[in-house]
Amino acid sequence: MARLVVLGGGVAGHTTATFAARWLGSEHEVVVVTPNAKWNWIPSNIWVGVGEMKKEEVTFDLAPVYAKAGITYRQAKAVSINPEGGESSDQPFVTIEYTSADKAGQSETIEYDYLVNATGPKLNFGATPGLGEGSQLGEHTVSVCTSDHAVHAFEKLTEAIEKMKAGTRQKILVGTGHGMCTCQGAAFEYIFNIEHELRKAGVRDMADIKWISNESFLGDFGMGGLHLKVGGFVVSSKLFAESLFAERNVEWIIGAHVSKVEEGKVHYELLDGSTGEEEFDFSMLIPPFAGVGLKAYNKAGEDITDTVFAPNGFMKVDANYNAGAYENWKASDWPKTYQNPTYKNMFAAGIAFAPPHIISKPMSSPNGTPINPTPPRTGMPSGIIGKTVAHSVCALIAKGENAHLHEASMAKMGAACVASAGKGVFTGTAAAMTVYPVVPDFEKYPGTGRDTNYTFGEIGLAGHWIKHILHHLFIYKAKLNPGWTLIPE
Amino acid sequence: MSKKKIVAEETNFQKNDAFNLTMIPGAFARKMRTCLIWQFIRFITINIKMIIVVGKSH
Numbered sequence: 345m346a347r348l349v350v351l352g353g354g355v356a357g358h359t360t361a362t363f364a365a366r367w368l369g370s371e372h373e374v375v376v377v378t379p380n381a382k383w384n385w386i387p388s389n390i391w392v393g394v395g396e397m398k399k400e401e402v403t404f405d406l407a408p409v410y411a412k413a414g415i416t417y418r419q420a421k422a423v424s425i426n427p428e429g430g431e432s433s434d435q436p437f438v439t440i441e442y443t444s445a446d447k448a449g450q451s452e453t454i455e456y457d458y459l460v461n462a463t464g465p466k467l468n469f470g471a472t473p474g475l476g477e478g479s480q481l482g483e484h485t486v487s488v489c490t491s492d493h494a495v496h497a498f499e500k501l502t503e504a505i506e507k508m509k510a511g512t513r514q515k516i517l518v519g520t521g522h523g524m525c526t527c528q529g530a531a532f533e534y535i536f537n538i539e540h541e542l543r544k545a546g547v548r549d550m551a552d553i554k555w556i557s558n559e560s561f562l563g564d565f566g567m568g569g570l571h572l573k574v575g576g577f578v579v580s581s582k583l584f585a586e587s588l589f590a591e592r593n594v595e596w597i598i599g600a601h602v603s604k605v606e607e608g609k610v611h612y613e614l615l616d617g618s619t620g621e622e623e624f625d626f627s628m629l630i631p632p633f634a635g636v637g638l639k640a641y642n643k644a645g646e647d648i649t650d651t652v653f654a655p656n657g658f659m660k661v662d663a664n665y666n667a668g669a670y671e672n673w674k675a676s677d678w679p680k681t682y683q684n685p686t687y688k689n690m691f692a693a694g695i696a697f698a699p700p701h702i703i704s705k706p707m708s709s710p711n712g713t714p715i716n717p718t719p720p721r722t723g724m725p726s727g728i729i730g731k732t733v734a735h736s737v738c739a740l741i742a743k744g745e746n747a748h749l750h751e752a753s754m755a756k757m758g759a760a761c762v763a764s765a766g767k768g769v770f771t772g773t774a775a776a777m778t779v780y781p782v783v784p785d786f787e788k789y790p791g792t793g794r795d796t797n798y799t800f801g802e803i804g805l806a807g808h809w810i811k812h813i814l815h816h817l818f819i820y821k822a823k824l825n826p827g828w829t830l831i832p833e
Numbered sequence: 834m835s836k837k838k839i840v841a842e843e844t845n846f847q848k849n850d851a852f853n854l855t856m857i858p859g860a861f862a863r864k865m866r867t868c869l870i871w872q873f874i875r876f877i878t879i880n881i882k883m884i885i886v887v888g889k890s891h
Contacts, residue, residue: 586856589855590845591845591858728891776879776883780890804872804875805872832891
């Protein structure tokens with residue numbers, strides 16, 4: 345019997361574990377280690393943050409789902425990996441620390457034959473002074489990164505709306521809280537959902553809404569932007585993003601590294617080296633992401649974290665980490681199998697893998713401050729990578745170490761993305777986009793780096809319907825309800 | 834003197850220099866975004882496009 349241990353129960357980890365459990369059957373064991381008791385459909389957190397959904401609508405208990413799937417579930421966080429085993433055995437193991445109420449703080453080791461690191465990110469609020477401490481959200485701003493954060497955000501937004509109704513003008517600032525953030529899409533969705541809700545509440549004219557982001561241009565989204573075919577032209581996403589902001593009267597500050605957050609004020613540095621301050625009454629700033637801080641030790645107990653993980657804490661995989669300058673970057677730099685190059689029985693999936701470099705053009709201010717989005721690896725890519733890794737692990741278990749590994753390079757993978765701009769069955773809108781491939785391949789697609797026949801986007805009610813349907817569809821799939829394997833990632 | 838008709842969609846151009854350099858949809862384009870018949874057609878079309886991209890990605 346082989347044992348697969350999956351660290352993390354988000355989109356990538358849940359996908360890996362559930363498919364592996366299904367394909368391996370009861371002959372082998374799948375263990376999931378995740379600090380959370382509930383699964384969270386994170387894309388809908390923005391609707392919790394504006395009060396259009398309850399927390400219970402975007403989460404569900406993991407334990408009964410894993411029991412149904414025959415998966416061993418440990419509500420704990422992974423602390424360290426010993427890929428060579430310990431003093432008494434060569435069997436590799438992970439050390440975990442329980443987070444469940446009944447065993448909180450207790451440690452345990454779990455031996456494994458195969459390990460998939462799908463821990464997702466550490467929400468690194470502490471990277472920006474005033475934004476928070478470590479992975480804890482601070483008191484000056486709100487977040488929609490977790491369902492609890494989103495509930496808190498809605499409480500604060502409600503207070504701001506009440507003030508507007510009472511005649512007090514409010515400044516709303518939404519965006520990224522550091523020069524190296526990713527996930528601009530979530531902030532993009534939140535700012536336009538706020539704008540939509542303010543119009544519904546009849547107080548839109550009482551709010552000054554502003555966007556602040558580390559993107560060098562609106563519509564970058566951490567992918568270097570995209571080009572769309574519209575009306576016979578091929579145009580940059582910059583034009584469409586700016587159009588939406590202008591239409592909805594949302595001003596923007598871009599190329600900004602938020603360097604400090606205080607009560608009611610952010611300090612920022614721009615790509616031209618200048619600095620500024622922006623006051624706010626309500627602010628949602630996405631934190632930068634980092635690895636969760638897993639340590640790795642060899643058989644002698646020596647720290648080999650630098651061998652297994654990149655400096656940002658994400659796990660090294662089969663990517664080209666020596667691509668050098670931007671001019672040398674290629675689509676082939678991106679990983680295909682997500683196998684750790686040192687320990688072949690370890691894989692990383694979703695946000696947990698270390699990308700070879702960013703996707704957007706690297707930029708920094710004259711002061712040397714890097715200000716560019718880091719690569720998005722959430723949603724559809726996370727799910728596809730999780731399933732691919734599950735395929736590979738199952739092949740290795742069934743056929744041995746020479747089994748063919750499955751591949752899912754982000755440079756050969758597309759993504760469908762629906763960004764809400766307001767919720768409502770008849771009044772909602774969302775930007776529905778597809779991009780192919782996620783990582784541009786300028787050798788295959790000179791000019792835009794992508795296939796413009798499969799890269800498109802438009803905003804409208806249809807997009808909202810699709811986002812709402814996907815909400816129910818993916819929660820249905822994650823609960824492993826009948827037919828769940830037929831729903832694509 | 835005849836009264837000038839104010840085009841609502843164009844007023845935002847004046848609010849910000851950056852707004853002035855982009856495009857803002859007119860009344861027809863905005864109406865079509867929530868027109869049920871048109872959006873139902875777009876719903877079908879977008880779904881087909883997304884299924885093709887999803888299919889190419891697996």
